[in-house]
Amino acid sequence: MIIGVPKEIKNKENRVGMVIAGVRALTQSGHQVLIQSGAGIGAGITDQQYAASGANIVATAKDVYSKSEMIVKVKEPLPEEYDLLKEGQILYTYLHLAAEEKLTRALLDRKIIGIAYETIQPDDGSLPLLAPMSAVAGRMATQIGATYLQKDNGGKGMLLGGVTGVQRANVVILGAGVVGMHAAKIAVGLGANVSILDINLDRLEYISDIFGNTIQTLYSNAEQIERTVVNADLVISAILVPGAKAPKLVTKDMVSRMQPGGVIIDVAVDQGGAVETCHPTSHEHPTYVVDNIIHYAVPNMPGAVPRTSTYALTNVTLRYAQMIANLGWKEAVTKDTALRKGVNIANGKLVYAQVAKDLGLPFEPLKL
Numbered sequence: 001m002i003i004g005v006p007k008e009i010k011n012k013e014n015r016v017g018m019v020i021a022g023v024r025a026l027t028q029s030g031h032q033v034l035i036q037s038g039a040g041i042g043a044g045i046t047d048q049q050y051a052a053s054g055a056n057i058v059a060t061a062k063d064v065y066s067k068s069e070m071i072v073k074v075k076e077p078l079p080e081e082y083d084l085l086k087e088g089q090i091l092y093t094y095l096h097l098a099a100e101e102k103l104t105r106a107l108l109d110r111k112i113i114g115i116a117y118e119t120i121q122p123d124d125g126s127l128p129l130l131a132p133m134s135a136v137a138g139r140m141a142t143q144i145g146a147t148y149l150q151k152d153n154g155g156k157g158m159l160l161g162g163v164t165g166v167q168r169a170n171v172v173i174l175g176a177g178v179v180g181m182h183a184a185k186i187a188v189g190l191g192a193n194v195s196i197l198d199i200n201l202d203r204l205e206y207i208s209d210i211f212g213n214t215i216q217t218l219y220s221n222a223e224q225i226e227r228t229v230v231n232a233d234l235v236i237s238a239i240l241v242p243g244a245k246a247p248k249l250v251t252k253d254m255v256s257r258m259q260p261g262g263v264i265i266d267v268a269v270d271q272g273g274a275v276e277t278c279h280p281t282s283h284e285h286p287t288y289v290v291d292n293i294i295h296y297a298v299p300n301m302p303g304a305v306p307r308t309s310t311y312a313l314t315n316v317t318l319r320y321a322q323m324i325a326n327l328g329w330k331e332a333v334t335k336d337t338a339l340r341k342g343v344n345i346a347n348g349k350l351v352y353a354q355v356a357k358d359l360g361l362p363f364e365p366l367k368l
């Protein structure tokens, strides 16, 4: 199969869909990999390195799209890329179609095989192609929070772990899932006073087993949230209610009662955010202040650490790319039920029920 990797064109998106290990694995299996010149630069991979590992470097996105049977990307195609797609082409990337009617229609019209990273799901219900980005965002959240707590960045001037004889910062993490656990890891590592809240007691049990007495686990309800948030120096919102908008767990009133110079990182902003005073920001202008509290709410946090997140992502995407390339998409999704759930669009039909429901478009089960 001819597999193409274009350069990402979304604002400040420096990740790339395939690293050298991927090129090697695919070319050794007899496939051809086309890489757009410069596609890997943001992640630290040069054209020369790709070429040395067996890829063919092509000059433009048009070259990649026109010659490839499968496109491997990171982000969904932008309008300027729609017309580069060709009928029957496999598009393997994050798609997030439920919020993108225009893109969905573009893929349907062009009869693309749209396989979305975010809906590939094994029988245990996990989302293995989303988890690494949550791990990255969780770890970043604590790092970023620590930075904004510094006085020179507008914060109250506090070190997360304090020093001997001095109070440590209170870090409150809402949600003990992937983001929450990774945020906790870094916060505990830096010596902060960490509380983590969740409604899933199994999750809290797990956190408690891992972190022992270095962390306070709390059942999440309005009273506990209010008590911990108003006393927090850093609040990290990391909740997810699958398929739904995030509930506003942190109210404007709670924010106004936090001490000036405190910091809120709303990682869940991509699902609408769990903090009433939060709205999406960007890597260019990541923060704003409400009631003397610094708010950070960037929806694509991993984009800022492309060297880490490219590898974290491609570690989990390559396996399925290989299956699709080796078997063809129909046989691959017949053999692997997790991959089958990744198919959102095929042969001009919307074949993923939840996306069809959210967009109010007709759904048809996948026929192979």
Ligand SMILES: NC(=O)c1ccc[n+]([C@@H]2O[C@H](COP(=O)([O-])OP(=O)(O)OC[C@H]3O[C@@H](n4cnc5c(N)ncnc54)[C@H](O)[C@@H]3O)[C@@H](O)[C@H]2O)c1
Pocket (backbone or CB within 6 Å): 130, 131, 133, 134, 135, 137, 174, 175, 176, 177, 178, 179, 180, 197, 198, 199, 200, 203, 220, 238, 239, 240, 241, 247, 249, 266, 267, 268, 269, 270, 271, 298, 299, 300, 301, 302
């Ligand atoms: N901003 C970014 O760049 C970025 C990157 C990755 C993930 N995210 C987002 O971060 C959020 C969390 O992702 P995740 O992978 O950790 O999800 P996850 O499913 O692993 O964890 C979410 C946790 O929230 C808990 N939860 C649900 N309702 C709650 C409530 N009322 N109180 C307390 N906890 C509650 C769940 O029980 C679960 O343990 C999602 O919205 C995800 O889209 C954002």
